[in-house]
Amino acid sequence: MVTNPGTSSINRILYVDDxxxxxxxxxxxxxxxxxxxxxxxxxxxxxxxxxxxxxxxAIVSDYEMPKMNGIAFLKVLRDQGNTTPxxxxxxxxxxxxxxxxxxxxxDFYLQKGGDPTAQYAELAHKxxxxxxxxxxxWALKKSEQDYRQLIDHASEAIFVxxxxxxxxxxxxxxxxxxxxxxELLDQPFARFVHPDDGDLxxxxxxxxxxxxTTPTRHTFRIxxxxxxxxxxxxxxxxxxxxxxxxxxxxxxxxxxxxxAEDAFRESEERYRNFFRTTLDGLFITTPDGRxxxxxxxxxxxxxxxxxxxxxxxxxxxxxxxxxKRAVFVDLVEREGYVKEHPVLFRKRxxxxxxxxMTVVPQKNPDGSTRVFIGTIRDITEHKLAEDALRESEERYRxxxxxxxxxxxxxxxxxxxxxxxxxxxxxxxxATREEALAVDVASTYAHPEERDAFLEHVRRDGYVKEHPILFRKRxxxxxxxxxxxxxxxxxxxxxxxxxxxxxDITEQKRIDQxxxESEERYRxxFESFEDLYYQTDNNGIxxxxxxxxxxxxxxxxxxxxxxxxxxxxxxxxSRILLLEExxxxxxxxxxxxxxRKRxxxxxxxxxxxxxxxxxxxxxxGVAGILRDITxxxxxxxxxxxxxxxxxxxxxxxxxxxxxxxxxxxxxxxNAAAARTVGLDNGTILxxxxxMEVIAPESLEEVLRDFAExxxxxxxxxxxYTLLSANGEKVPVESIGKxxxxxxxxxxxxxxxxxxGKK
Numbered sequence: 074m075v076t077n078p079g080t081s082s083i084n085r086i087l088y089v090d091d092x093x094x095x096x097x098x099x100x101x102x103x104x105x106x107x108x109x110x111x112x113x114x115x116x117x118x119x120x121x122x123x124x125x126x127x128x129x130x131a132i133v134s135d136y137e138m139p140k141m142n143g144i145a146f147l148k149v150l151r152d153q154g155n156t157t158p159x160x161x162x163x164x165x166x167x168x169x170x171x172x173x174x175x176x177x178x179x180d181f182y183l184q185k186g187g188d189p190t191a192q193y194a195e196l197a198h199k200x201x202x203x204x205x206x207x208x209x210x211w212a213l214k215k216s217e218q219d220y221r222q223l224i225d226h227a228s229e230a231i232f233v234x235x236x237x238x239x240x241x242x243x244x245x246x247x248x249x250x251x252x253x254x255x256e257l258l259d260q261p262f263a264r265f266v267h268p269d270d271g272d273l274x275x276x277x278x279x280x281x282x283x284x285x286t287t288p289t290r291h292t293f294r295i296x297x298x299x300x301x302x303x304x305x306x307x308x309x310x311x312x313x314x315x316x317x318x319x320x321x322x323x324x325x326x327x328x329x330x331x332x333a334e335d336a337f338r339e340s341e342e343r344y345r346n347f348f349r350t351t352l353d354g355l356f357i358t359t360p361d362g363r364x365x366x367x368x369x370x371x372x373x374x375x376x377x378x379x380x381x382x383x384x385x386x387x388x389x390x391x392x393x394x395x396x397k398r399a400v401f402v403d404l405v406e407r408e409g410y411v412k413e414h415p416v417l418f419r420k421r422x423x424x425x426x427x428x429x430m431t432v433v434p435q436k437n438p439d440g441s442t443r444v445f446i447g448t449i450r451d452i453t454e455h456k457l458a459e460d461a462l463r464e465s466e467e468r469y470r471x472x473x474x475x476x477x478x479x480x481x482x483x484x485x486x487x488x489x490x491x492x493x494x495x496x497x498x499x500x501x502x503a504t505r506e507e508a509l510a511v512d513v514a515s516t517y518a519h520p521e522e523r524d525a526f527l528e529h530v531r532r533d534g535y536v537k538e539h540p541i542l543f544r545k546r547x548x549x550x551x552x553x554x555x556x557x558x559x560x561x562x563x564x565x566x567x568x569x570x571x572x573x574x575x576d577i578t579e580q581k582r583i584d585q586x587x588x589e590s591e592e593r594y595r596x597x598f599e600s601f602e603d604l605y606y607q608t609d610n611n612g613i614x615x616x617x618x619x620x621x622x623x624x625x626x627x628x629x630x631x632x633x634x635x636x637x638x639x640x641x642x643x644x645x646s647r648i649l650l651l652e653e654x655x656x657x658x659x660x661x662x663x664x665x666x667x668r669k670r671x672x673x674x675x676x677x678x679x680x681x682x683x684x685x686x687x688x689x690x691x692x693g694v695a696g697i698l699r700d701i702t703x704x705x706x707x708x709x710x711x712x713x714x715x716x717x718x719x720x721x722x723x724x725x726x727x728x729x730x731x732x733x734x735x736x737x738x739x740x741x742n743a744a745a746a747r748t749v750g751l752d753n754g755t756i757l758x759x760x761x762x763m764e765v766i767a768p769e770s771l772e773e774v775l776r777d778f779a780e781x782x783x784x785x786x787x788x789x790x791x792y793t794l795l796s797a798n799g800e801k802v803p804v805e806s807i808g809k810x811x812x813x814x815x816x817x818x819x820x821x822x823x824x825x826x827x828g829k830k
Contacts, residue, residue, distance in 0.1 A: 607684070
């Protein structure tokens, strides 16, 4: 190992000459340069002895000296490995001496003579130059020594490629490749590279050598001597090697990292495939409700168009009842897992959706919650279908529960790799081991359809909501929707299938029942004699029964989508109707005049109720209109008939009374009042008839009342009444049992002047 004498600011010079006077003069001149300190000796042999114990930065020596001249002195030093800068300073100037001196390793040859000042200044300059050159040489050797030390002890494999062949390789390169250094050197670099990676890598190295811009880091495979394959990462630097372009390469074995990355990528791919295939919304949030990640189902479910819009809205802002989130989160923290928890969410357009949430917290090492991972299932459509069916079937049907999807991973060998509990239950196996042995094709009601279906998956990579018939282990066949995505190997072969199966058997049954129910409703609706209408919250007509068009003469397009006041002869009557609806929520037998297409009016009786959305907000009005034209005509005829009857009764000469079975006066006309000396019949109403019967007629009256109560009527009787002034008034009477205001009563006609004396 070579040592560097250092770069001190004071340079020690050994001056050798057999003339003491010249030594003294030379020492004086040279030490005027404050960077020099000069030792002198009068012979080469004495100089060698001194050099055995002292190190110098430069040696100045005469050529002609007794016993050993300057060149012989130089040769001895060089043979000993002493590389101290050496300057021949002599009066001899023969060319052969100069050549021999330089060939023997002298740094400079300087001839004595001339002006001493100039001569020694030149000598000082040569000494400085020789020392500087020597120090530069030492620095270079040290650098090369350190460089080699670094390369030999580096943890990476380091090698030089020039002309596409290996020119240098460190021990780590031999260890990584399995070849010795002798087996590596001068071999083509491509020999050790995997054939699938060689062309691209060599192309990049060639471009690097000629100065083109290429990546400095490359990942590829090498083939070791034992034929095993290792993944490596290569960093390249363009250098000059033996004064020609070359590539310095740093290679790291990343096989284990590559295996881990592939496993992680496969895990991530499974995770993303699950995110992609499931019909539910999947999400990850922070404990305070900020989104970390979610699938596209969440974007669609809440009515957003971009993921950025979702990120701007914390999940609590989507709750219909935000105060309930804290209770729900507390439940998740306490239980560690909450499944199918009902939550009402509000979409971007304020539409309310019914969902089931399943959430599990992921914990930090200190036990605090790092994130919440969960699913959201929108069951709004199912609930709407149930509501529609229940309404069409008198709204007395219970909601049915939606089943969770079955999630599975299966291999090309038609065996399940993994699945969730729902699929396990659907298969009807006793154990998971039994389920893992099930032939996937056997779960198809028609196994031959699976090949065609999977060919579609292989071609497009993904199939969503494909209808299939699924056969359970007990032979039961159910309708399902299956979504599958294919996971492929590097060679494009199928590695696995990721999928979900949704049981829609119950949904199809409901749809069919709803269809049949709606068909029955349509027949009833179209044959309905009364008029049905429905408006939205702004009074715009949305539904009308066919009977209304038949009655009014309008066509459907002339009313649907128009304001409901179009049908009113007096539109202002709707204001009073709305006031009553807002106050009580409904109206009954509200009479309005319906406008026909020809402008004439039809009297109708209107009964209506307000409609509301599931969240309680007003949705509109629904009502029944009944044509009361005939009723109005009958009422008019009755009114005229009653008016005639009233004239007949009021102006009759005979008195007329209606009595209940206790003798209380329910009605009396003017003639009856005059009979007992009163101005009008209303004075008698409410009094008991016994108050105006003379004592001698009481017994007879009571007997006749009893006869009427037994149904005997129509007989002539004679009584004596008492007038208001106490006079006795004989009357002739005839009575008949009738029904008056729903009760049995006695209709009595009286005539004065023929009573018993």
